[in-house]
Amino acid sequence: xxxxxxxxxxxxxxxxxxxxxxxxxxxxxxxxxxxxxxxxxxxxxxxxxxxxxxxxxxxxxxxxxxxxxxxxxxxxxxxxxxxxxxxxxxxxxxxxxxxxxxxxxxxxxxxxxxxxxxxxxxxxxxxxxxxxxxxxxxxxxxxxxxxxxxxxxxxxxxxxxxxxxxxxxxxxxxxxxxxxxxxxxxxxxxxxxxxxxxxxxxxxxxxxxx
Amino acid sequence: xxxxxxxxxxxxxxxxxxxxxxxxxxxxxxxxxxxxxxxxxxxxxxxxxxxxxxxxxxxxxxxxxxxxxxxxxxxxxxxxxxxxxxxxxxxxxxxxxxxxxxxxxxxxxxxxxxxxxxxxxxxxxxxxxxxxxxxxxxxxxxxxxxxxxxxxxxxxxxxxxxxxxxxxxxxxxxxxxxxxxxxxxxxxxxxxxxxxxxxxxxxxxxxxxx
Numbered sequence: 001x002x003x004x005x006x007x008x009x010x011x012x013x014x015x016x017x018x019x020x021x022x023x024x025x026x027x028x029x030x031x032x033x034x035x036x037x038x039x040x041x042x043x044x045x046x047x048x049x050x051x052x053x054x055x056x057x058x059x060x061x062x063x064x065x066x067x068x069x070x071x072x073x074x075x076x077x078x079x080x081x082x083x084x085x086x087x088x089x090x091x092x093x094x095x096x097x098x099x100x101x102x103x104x105x106x107x108x109x110x111x112x113x114x115x116x117x118x119x120x121x122x123x124x125x126x127x128x129x130x131x132x133x134x135x136x137x138x139x140x141x142x143x144x145x146x147x148x149x150x151x152x153x154x155x156x157x158x159x160x161x162x163x164x165x166x167x168x169x170x171x172x173x174x175x176x177x178x179x180x181x182x183x184x185x186x187x188x189x190x191x192x193x194x195x196x197x198x199x200x201x202x203x204x205x206x207x208x209x210x
Numbered sequence: 211x212x213x214x215x216x217x218x219x220x221x222x223x224x225x226x227x228x229x230x231x232x233x234x235x236x237x238x239x240x241x242x243x244x245x246x247x248x249x250x251x252x253x254x255x256x257x258x259x260x261x262x263x264x265x266x267x268x269x270x271x272x273x274x275x276x277x278x279x280x281x282x283x284x285x286x287x288x289x290x291x292x293x294x295x296x297x298x299x300x301x302x303x304x305x306x307x308x309x310x311x312x313x314x315x316x317x318x319x320x321x322x323x324x325x326x327x328x329x330x331x332x333x334x335x336x337x338x339x340x341x342x343x344x345x346x347x348x349x350x351x352x353x354x355x356x357x358x359x360x361x362x363x364x365x366x367x368x369x370x371x372x373x374x375x376x377x378x379x380x381x382x383x384x385x386x387x388x389x390x391x392x393x394x395x396x397x398x399x400x401x402x403x404x405x406x407x408x409x410x411x412x413x414x415x416x417x418x419x420x
Binding site: 011033045048049051052055056071077078079082083086089090096098113116118119120121124126127128129130132133136137139140142144145148149151152153154155156157158159160161162163164166169178183184186187188189190191192193194195196197198199200201202203204205206207208 | 221232252255258259261262265287288289292293294296299300306308323326328330331334336337339340342343344346347349350352354355358359361362363364365366367368369370371372373374375379389392393394396397398399400401402403404405406407408409410411412413414415416417418
């Protein structure tokens with residue numbers, strides 16, 4: 001199909017498609033004449049994924065590019081590919097905590113991970129984020145939130161097996177990689193909106209006037 | 211204390227503090243002379259909160275301002291204040307799904323909410339996000355992720371009561387509002403990093419080489 005049909009199939013305006021092509025987010029079409037490229041279903045699929053990442057999950061364009069590159073890295077082992085996707089998905093955060101707060105938080109998080117029997121790469125970016133967040137919560141005087149770590153870990157363990165299971169049933173390696181990316185990012189959007197709705201519901205029942 | 215001491219107490223550089231003052235994120239200090247302002251513990255506290263929102267939760271500066279305004283709105287009922295904080299925390303997303311995908315998703319989400327017995331404002335921004343995300347997942351062919359909605363809701367219900375409970379034990383109304391903001395945002399960072407670590411752990415056990 002031509003770029004105009006690709007635009008119609010996805011609802012993405014032609015200038016936006018051209019921008020994604022220039023930025024390397026969308027692979028070039030096949031040249032059917034010197035001035036015309038032709039696109040296929042893989043472009044429709046990729047374009048929908050790009051839109052979901054940008055519009056729904058609010059991932060910045062530069063990061064979307066990193067994430068899409070992990071999709072095309074299909075020669076590496078599955079566990080490494082999941083690691084790559086996680087790394088691309090976890091923004092690097094500037095460490096803001098004091099050294100003292102950070103070492104207390106590190107001890108607490110290390111203990112949690114060993115208590116849960118989790119096997120975690122010491123370089124996992126999510127580990128650094130968790131430690132910085134715990135340190136910040138202590139500094140902000142929000143120790144009660146830190147005391148929920150085990151409750152949060154309990155809850156997370158309830159669905160993680162399911163998530164990994166679902167990913168592994170993807171029929172092809174390409175679709176598997178896509179499922180990892182979509183599952184990680186949009187799964188998080190599902191969880192966070194459900195959490196806000198549950199909070200609102202409890203708050204409405206306790207203090208609402210309607 | 212003077213601005214230099216405020217900087218030392220929080221680790222935030224003086225020019226950054228001045229930027230927050232100009233942008234209205236940090237309330238002005240008390241003028242002790244025509245050229246000198248004096249700051250107190252409330253400024254230290256607010257500055258730490260601003261840094262946690264910007265550095266850790268990666269909230270854009272303009273949105274931080276909206277969020278902080280809800281903190282100072284202490285005359286409104288608690289349930290409304292939680293609603294305000296949620297609204298400020300949930301970025302407006304451009305609707306990307308087709309009308310057809312959205313109406314199917316709306317039916318599915320409405321059914322879920324009634325099945326859980328949740329009381330949810332139809333204008334809650336998290337509701338729109340949830341519907342758009344479910345619609346996007348259908349469009350992307352990720353129906354297995356949609357089938358986890360109840361598993362996610364089960365998990366979320368396990369800690370939401372605890373979270374609301376913790377917030378209500380705050381000694382003052384100011385601290386309560388602060389706990390709502392910190393709990394909502396940094397609680398989400400805790401949950402999302404724990405989820406990535408749990409995924410990594412299961413993936414390492416299944417397919418890891420080490």
